[in-house]
């Protein structure tokens with residue numbers, strides 16, 4: 001650690017950076033970069049600190065191998081002696097916030113539909129965390145970096161947040177995982193609420209919409225649930241792709257959206273693809289979703305990634321975690337050797353901050369590479385491709401690459417194919433449709449199914465877990 005003198009801290013972000021840095025030295029780079037670096041600490045509505053892992057598999061790994069030690073480290077640093085629990089993103093709502101009603105302390109949505117304590121709020125101290133009830137404080141327009149791929153989306157987001165009249169409704173942000181859709185929706189909610197404190201701004205993920213609706217049906221409190229949503233002046237629904245499935249919930253969402261639009265209320269949505277490509281969504285709902293403006297959030301280019309890394313390090317400097325600015329070549333190396341989304345990049349920046357600490361400004365490229373170790377992939381030429389994944393998987397399972405692309409559906413071929421699809425989603429930025437095309441022209445729903453199947457099997461099936469670990473090691477070189 002870069003000489004951080006920490007005796008008693010209370011800011012979870014800082015404690016996390018420090019504790020994770022120490023854990024990294026103990027468990028080694030491989031497990032650290034796979035399971036700890038992509039995780040984040042949040043506080044739920046009751047103030048309980050939760051380590052949110054990207055997948056159920058990572059959660060189980062952390063529980064089994066690192067949680068006890070992490071809590072020991074945490075307790076040694078935390079002035080408030082809190083403990084960490086661990087959950088995966090799917091349990092708390094993806095990627096961090098589950099439901100937020102910006103206005104008021106506990107709004108009717110929370111009260112009526114009994115959204116559980118798992119509702120995730122940003123890390124903040126007690127009262128503020130409850131007030132924010134799910135939005136992340138860090139995700140504002142101020143912290144959003146503008147670049148070529150997101151300038152249009154950002155301009156539209158600001159327009160929506162300003163409550164300007166005469167604009168498209170609904171506004172639908174779409175783009176691949178990890179490039180800022182949730183950030184934009186959070187920023188809109190914060191700004192819209194700031195400009196109109198009396199308005200009711202409701203943010204929730206589609207997953208949370210589903211589970212809350214189902215719970216409300218069981219508790220016979222659907223009327224209160226509907227009312228709480230329909231009284232919103234602005235409704236922001238994140239990750240709409242997860243709304244597919246149950247007809248009754250789609251019907252409910254459709255009628256909520258129709259009622260709000262008819263009343264001139266604002267609707268903002270996000271998904272990993274445009275509404276027209278949401279094939280699991282019922283056609284009538286899909287056409288409502290596409291009726292306004294569809295606004296792409298494109299993958300970040302190099303310049304944007306460098307700016308995001310700079311921005312995040314500046315935030316760490318303000319928190320006192322690092323001192324000074326990282327040299328340009330260090331930043332460039334970090335970005336060039338961290339393929340993947342901005343989310344992955346942030347993981348690498350966190351590692352750098354934790355490892356470099358007060359020495360950030362004087363780091364050389366080689367020293368930075370040494371500190372980051374396995375968190376950096378080998379270099380731009382080491383970027384993992386779909387083709388490479390297919391070849392590695394085929395070799396591992398002693399089959400031909402062509403088998404993975406073929407129509408054959410026997411278990412001996414289908415399972416490795418699903419593993420390969422899962423690895424493509426983990427290690428490349430390809431979208432589901434794109435991966436489908438590269439697997440013999442399959443539909444994106446087949447890829448989605450394959451990826452979910454492996455995510456589901458990983459915690460339960462040791463053999464698959466071993467295969468995935470071995471393949472990940474091979475791919476990372």
Ligand SMILES: Nc1ncnc2c1ncn2[C@@H]1O[C@H](COP(=O)(O)OP(=O)(O)OP(=O)(O)O)[C@@H](O)[C@H]1O
Nearest residue numbers: 095143144145177178179180181182183308342343
């Ligand atoms: N342009 C940007 N400026 C600053 N931070 C960004 C930017 N784009 C993405 N990020 C950061 O990257 C991380 C991932 O972004 P976000 O969660 O918004 O992605 P997403 O597109 O909603 O992904 P998902 O589809 O998984 O929900 C967040 O921590 C976010 O703050």
